[in-house]
Amino acid sequence: MKGRIPLNTVVLRLSECSLFAGIAREEMAAMLDCLGARTKTYERGEYLVRPGDTVHELGVVLTGEVQVVRDDCWGHHSIIARVVAGGLFAEAFACTAQHNVPIGVVAATRTEVLLIDCRKITVTCSQACAFHARLIQNLLRILALKNGSLMDKMGHLTQRSTREKVLSYLSRQSFDAKSEQFEVPFNRQDLADYLSVDRSALSSELGKLRDEGIIEFHKSTFILHAPRV
Amino acid sequence: MKGRIPLNTVVLRLSECSLFAGIAREEMAAMLDCLGARTKTYERGEYLVRPGDTVHELGVVLTGEVQVVRDDCWGHHSIIARVVAGGLFAEAFACTAQHNVPIGVVAATRTEVLLIDCRKITVTCSQACAFHARLIQNLLRILALKNGSLMDKMGHLTQRSTREKVLSYLSRQSFDAKSEQFEVPFNRQDLADYLSVDRSALSSELGKLRDEGIIEFHKSTFILHAPRV
């Protein structure tokens, strides 16, 4: 396999990745070879995918974190999603071999990724490797789940005011954490970019919500007292 | 097959549906039987899926049109997507057998649909019907494309102002129509709900854009003079 990351390290990471669920570690080396997978490392701030690229490979985040972003013609920067270790990026575009993708993928930290040509997954190979069917089913499930999370995010974006957006987001985080107290994985600017609101407006709205006793927060730790939406 | 719609009518519709691409018409009767598919008819305004439902079946729109909608706790109604003949709905939730779905699906016109239990698609059946693999691949492609359209829609929602949202939307419609002139498939209220803006604000913004010579419109026919975004 191409890339500088040791094979057993890669296999270890992949064993916890939902794309490879149900595939034995012993099979993985052969599988990676058949898929023509390669590893690559990016520094914080580097682009893995640029708007306008043609994408054939999907990416698996082995370590670190990437953000799927979009900059529009009015100069706004927005964060569509974050992908942490075990997650996939660009898989929807790779599956349809999309030209001129509208999004970018940028490393939020130093990041190691595995890149796999999607055609190698969806087109069953001549050796009729046993894992193909499983990979396709896993990919199907991942795409379905991602559809769900895109809809969740839309639930925040469709809110009219900054207050509603941030409450919608915090409620969701609280729900996912199964706790009134939780960490948000963004700094203020990134949270604003994620919710498509102004940073200073976000800050002041958070201040108001605190004054009203609805939330408490310190840095990225939040406590939501309000009934969860 | 259960339902009151004649089989050959269903087969004719399905032959133009991307879920069944690559499947011969002669095979379809047997396939529908194996899948346990059933047809159903809804009147305008009827709900096909309600928020909170557990969904196992995906739907294929045979005739008519449905809207995927979401009503939030603040009383806002928003339209996530519209699905016309040949399109699928609820497939992402059905694939993951999701409980308590956050969305509703409502008939925008009188609508005939085909309902298929997703487990019958993804789990290859004992007869090892030849079409299963093809269905799964088609479904994969559809989910990937839908991911893309959700991202497109987010591109509109992430715009800050009503003006930017509507221009972003109209640019896209113009691009898709490959023409400066095009029809939008919404009335004003629905367009506002789709873009998550106030209807009267949308109306007055459209008026301003017309006064500035950027667009022309009559009812749902628009002409966009501005360079496409």
Next chain:
DNA sequence: TGAAATCGGTTGTTTTTACAACGTAATTGA
């Protein structure tokens, strides 16, 4: 045909946001 409902534009008021600018605290890194 006529009443009712829907649709779309307009206006005015109140609320909210975006934007820019500034200060302080925390973090980074040479």
Next chain:
DNA sequence: TCAATTACGTTGTAAAAACAACCGATTTCA
């Protein structure tokens, strides 16, 4: 350790949106 950078809250102002209310035109349908 000190300087530079980044992060975060705050404030003021101008712009924009939300909301409600209204009106005329069109469509629906009994």
